[in-house]
Amino acid sequence: MLAGYDEAGGGKGYRPVDHSNALEKMGGELSTALRASWLPRITKGWFFRAETFFSVARYLDEVGYAPDFLSHSHGEGFLRFFEERCQRQGIYIFDEPESALSPARQMEFLKLMQRMEQSTICQIIMATHSPMLMAYPNARLLRLSKYGLEPVTVEQTDHYKVMREFCDDPKGFVEAAIAE
Secondary structure, eight states: TTTSSSTSSSSOHHHHOOSTTTTTHHHHHHHHHOOOOOOOOOOOEEEEEEEGHHHHHHHHTTTTTOOOOEEEOOOHHHHHHHHHHHHSEEEEEEESGGGGGGHHHHHHHHHHHHHHHHSSSSEEEEEOOHHHHHSSOOOEEEEEEEEEEOOOOGGGSSSHHHHHHHHHHHHHHHHHHOOO
16 A cells, blocks of 8 residues: 555556455555655556455456456466566565466566566565575565564575475375374
């Protein structure tokens, strides 16, 4: 909301999602408690929220403003959306972009972020559980804890530790998880 985007996702001026739930109230309350600033002042961009992607994509389809994102698989729709929407200067906020992306598609997303960084002036802010996305070169990782935001390395995250345990012994890991 501080950057001018709808809390349900979209760009400036988009209100494609039903706001009858507590989402708007929560975003409004949080935005009044924060103060944001960035230089240079960027006024374009996009807020991608995995939970509301289909509502935003349906809205874009209905107004005839974008390619059809919904006729593809979930992950392909996400990637097409990112490729179409993230080509200009701006601030891009991604909330769990990996939710529909396989590991191979997460690598495609990493390549897209690199193209964004090389070809435009942009800033990416991302909330993710994906160790692959966290490992983006020169990313600044912060963990939200009861003490506030604290710097963290990929290897210190719980998600990395779980993936490492799985990769070290897939069969044993799954057997132990099922037995719990």
